[in-house]
Amino acid sequence: MIKFTDVSYTYPTGNGITSVNNLNLHIKKGEFIVLCGKSGCGKTTVTRIINKLIPFFYEGELTGEVLINGQDIKEENISDMASICGSVFQNPKSQFFNMETDGELAFGCENLQLPKEEILARMERTVKALSLEKLMNRSIFELSGGEKQQIACGSVYATNPEIYVLDEPSSNLDIGAIERLRNVLATLKKQGKTIIISEHRLYYLSELADRFLYFDNGKLDREYTPLQLKSLQPQELSNLGLRAINLSKLDFDINAIKEGEVAMNIRNLLYKRKDRTILDIKELEISKNCILAIIGKNGAGKTTLAEILCGFIKATVSIEIDNKLVKPKERTIKSYMVMQDVNRQLFCENVLEEIRLGAKNSGEEYLLGLLKEMDLLQFKDRHPASLSGGQKQRVAICASISAQKDIAIYDEPTSGLDYTGMQNLCELILKTSKNNLLNLIITHDIELILGCCTHVLELKNNPIIYSLDKEGTALLKDFFAC
Amino acid sequence: MPKINFDPRAKFLVFIVACVFCMNVSEPLPAVAFGTFVWVLLVLSGKPRSGTIMYLTFMACTVWAFLIITFTSTVWTMPLMALFVYGRIYIPMIMSFVFVFQTTKISEFMAAFEKIHAPSAVIIPFAIFFRFMPTVQEEWKGISQAMAFRGIGLKFSSIFFHPIQTAEYILVPLLSSCVGVMDELVAASLARGLDSDKKRTCFLEVSMKLQDYFIMMIALGFLMLK
Numbered sequence: 001m002i003k004f005t006d007v008s009y010t011y012p013t014g015n016g017i018t019s020v021n022n023l024n025l026h027i028k029k030g031e032f033i034v035l036c037g038k039s040g041c042g043k044t045t046v047t048r049i050i051n052k053l054i055p056f057f058y059e060g061e062l063t064g065e066v067l068i069n070g071q072d073i074k075e076e077n078i079s080d081m082a083s084i085c086g087s088v089f090q091n092p093k094s095q096f097f098n099m100e101t102d103g104e105l106a107f108g109c110e111n112l113q114l115p116k117e118e119i120l121a122r123m124e125r126t127v128k129a130l131s132l133e134k135l136m137n138r139s140i141f142e143l144s145g146g147e148k149q150q151i152a153c154g155s156v157y158a159t160n161p162e163i164y165v166l167d168e169p170s171s172n173l174d175i176g177a178i179e180r181l182r183n184v185l186a187t188l189k190k191q192g193k194t195i196i197i198s199e200h201r202l203y204y205l206s207e208l209a210d211r212f213l214y215f216d217n218g219k220l221d222r223e224y225t226p227l228q229l230k231s232l233q234p235q236e237l238s239n240l241g242l243r244a245i246n247l248s249k250l251d252f253d254i255n256a257i258k259e260g261e262v263a264m265n266i267r268n269l270l271y272k273r274k275d276r277t278i279l280d281i282k283e284l285e286i287s288k289n290c291i292l293a294i295i296g297k298n299g300a301g302k303t304t305l306a307e308i309l310c311g312f313i314k315a316t317v318s319i320e321i322d323n324k325l326v327k328p329k330e331r332t333i334k335s336y337m338v339m340q341d342v343n344r345q346l347f348c349e350n351v352l353e354e355i356r357l358g359a360k361n362s363g364e365e366y367l368l369g370l371l372k373e374m375d376l377l378q379f380k381d382r383h384p385a386s387l388s389g390g391q392k393q394r395v396a397i398c399a400s401i402s403a404q405k406d407i408a409i410y411d412e413p414t415s416g417l418d419y420t421g422m423q424n425l426c427e428l429i430l431k432t433s434k435n436n437l438l439n440l441i442i443t444h445d446i447e448l449i450l451g452c453c454t455h456v457l458e459l460k461n462n463p464i465i466y467s468l469d470k471e472g473t474a475l476l477k478d479f480f481a482c
Numbered sequence: 483m484p485k486i487n488f489d490p491r492a493k494f495l496v497f498i499v500a501c502v503f504c505m506n507v508s509e510p511l512p513a514v515a516f517g518t519f520v521w522v523l524l525v526l527s528g529k530p531r532s533g534t535i536m537y538l539t540f541m542a543c544t545v546w547a548f549l550i551i552t553f554t555s556t557v558w559t560m561p562l563m564a565l566f567v568y569g570r571i572y573i574p575m576i577m578s579f580v581f582v583f584q585t586t587k588i589s590e591f592m593a594a595f596e597k598i599h600a601p602s603a604v605i606i607p608f609a610i611f612f613r614f615m616p617t618v619q620e621e622w623k624g625i626s627q628a629m630a631f632r633g634i635g636l637k638f639s640s641i642f643f644h645p646i647q648t649a650e651y652i653l654v655p656l657l658s659s660c661v662g663v664m665d666e667l668v669a670a671s672l673a674r675g676l677d678s679d680k681k682r683t684c685f686l687e688v689s690m691k692l693q694d695y696f697i698m699m700i701a702l703g704f705l706m707l708k
Contacts (some may be wrong), residue, residue, distance in 0.1 A: 051673045053669050057673075096670075097609070098613075099612070100587060110589060110684055347655060
């Protein structure tokens with residue numbers, strides 16, 4: 001079905017580094033292939049070659065031969081490829097052409113020039129097969145990341161391609177949505193579709209995949225069967241830079257901290273959007289210096305809660321910090337959020353200016369020391385936009401420390417991070433947590449929670465907060481179904 | 483109230499007429515008539531809230547401009563009058579802009595203009611423009627939040643005393659993240675088969691109905707009036 005012979009590719013902006021190096025690969029019809037490896041290992045590039053964005057959208061140097069269904073990819077046009085190969089991308093924000101869900105489901109079919117009746121029939125089938133009923137007739141911009149990803153899958157499903165290419169589809173999904181994604185993939189596999197998926201999270205694919213291809217520095221380094229991969233010890237996996245394949249094997253033995261003084265007290269929080277109650281919290285106490293993971297299903301109100309705490313959204317609530325009632329505007333001043341899209345929060349010409357921005361009274365020495373501690377000193381004169389994603393995130397965190405904020409909030413900081421990136425982030429959060437009164441982490445990642453959090457807030461009808469002692473980890477295991 | 487879905491072509495004509503008409507009309511009464519017309523269209527197509535807010539602002543501007551022109555005309559009231567006249571001229575244009583771009587589905591828009599054989603090279607950029615506006619809006623929301631965290635939030639004093647610095651704080655991240663989003667968006671659309679060489683189909687019925695001819699007649703009537 002798909003055959004790579006001696007394929008190499010270099011991005012035009014890649015500074016001469018080959019993203020895929022001499023790849024030979026044969027994927028048979030109906031196979032389920034997982035591409036794994038560290039960030040920047042070339043797995044996304046392989047997906048882009050299969051859906052022909054390389055060489056039709058991303059220029060650069062492609063050598064070797066790629067045959068799909070016996071056809072050389074350089075011959076056909078990219079739009080002909082869409083009927084054979086459906087793509088789901090990593091970033092749910094940027095893969096929608098339409099502004100409402102119905103149009104988006106139809107989009108691929110419309111491009112294939114299917115008649116109207118056929119499109120409607122396919123839409124209906126798709127809605128049923130992927131249980132999208134609740135999401136129909138909505139504006140794309142009011143959906144959560146996970147909901148958007150479901151629509152993206154649906155839109156591809158409606159065009160009924162032979163090959164599915166998915167690039168880190170689970171990045172922004174919660175445990176329930178991942179479960180649904182797994183079910184969709186299982187259905188597709190049963191239908192005999194060929195599936196190629198590039199992913200950091202491996203656990204949900206362990207029962208589905210036929211082969212795991214491990215890439216390292218652009219080279220296809222090793223191949224694993226699911227059994228081989230599962231038999232690897234956690235240490236071996238982390239040496240490869242891979243995330244857990246089996247969640248229940250994770251180290252649940254955490255040094256739980258004792259409850260300290262109460263740092264923040266939230267009372268009678270009620271927030272509604274269009275008559276729908278999003279958040280209803282009677283009382284919540286968060287203790288000092290704790291690292292609190294906020295978990296819950298997509299759409300449970302995690303980001304909304306964070307925005308209320310930061311004073312961006314008005315809600316009926318009384319929030320006390322250190323036993324003093326704090327108004328929304330003051331909360332904005334006291335808090336800092338490391339956003340999912342860090343591009344939005346870097347404003348200056350170089351890294352040093354960036355961390356000086358919120359810290360008018362700090363001396364040069366302190367700032368340089370801070371940069372050194374955060375492993376950013378060699379970048380101090382670089383433009384923040386020229387850094388990699390992980391480095392940008394570090395700059396953003398650094399800026400929050402230099403501004404001496406009380407509340408640090410991380411909004412899904414691990415989406416798109418590989419094992420090493422996540423490990424580094426855990427250390428960073430642990431290291432910096434003492435500087436803040438409160439650390440809140442919105443996350444779907446159990447590995448991150450086990451790596452650095454001390455408490456968990458689970459948002460649901462009756463939100464509960466627990467520290468990660470024996471009982472707490474049991475609840476956590478329950479939530480993540482492992 | 484049930485929503486009326488006007489044809490994108492009729493909406494577009496209203497928009498063009500709005501641009502020509504509002505720039506040329508100097509009397510308050512025809513302006514009010516046209517503003518009312520667009521307001522009714524907005525309410526009918528499911529934008530009663532934002533439509534009415536804009537309409538009331540427009541009416542206030544028109545009335546104030548009229549009062550100032552009639553009763554006082556000193557150097558001191560000139561800037562104020564200019565402001566109100568600008569409001570009277572531009573708000574109906576903005577309203578009709580909202581009418582086109584916020585009440586139309588992209589799929590519908592593309593199908594309607596393919597029907598009258600507009601070239602794809604024109605339609606696709608327009609469709610992308612449709613999609614671009616809410617993106618900017620979304621990014622803007624995120625960036626203004628990020629600015630507030632950094633203590634450089636938008637305040638009157640910062641705009642007044644450090645206009646260039648403030649513009650830079652807004653524009654640098656706004657451009658970099660919008661460019662990023664649009665780049666990925668184009669890649670995603672291409673991979674899903676959007677192509678300028680092919681005619682697309684549409685999952686919605688797109689055709690001109692009586693109501694569309696009716697509003698087009700009214701719009702053209704305003705042009706005649708001028």
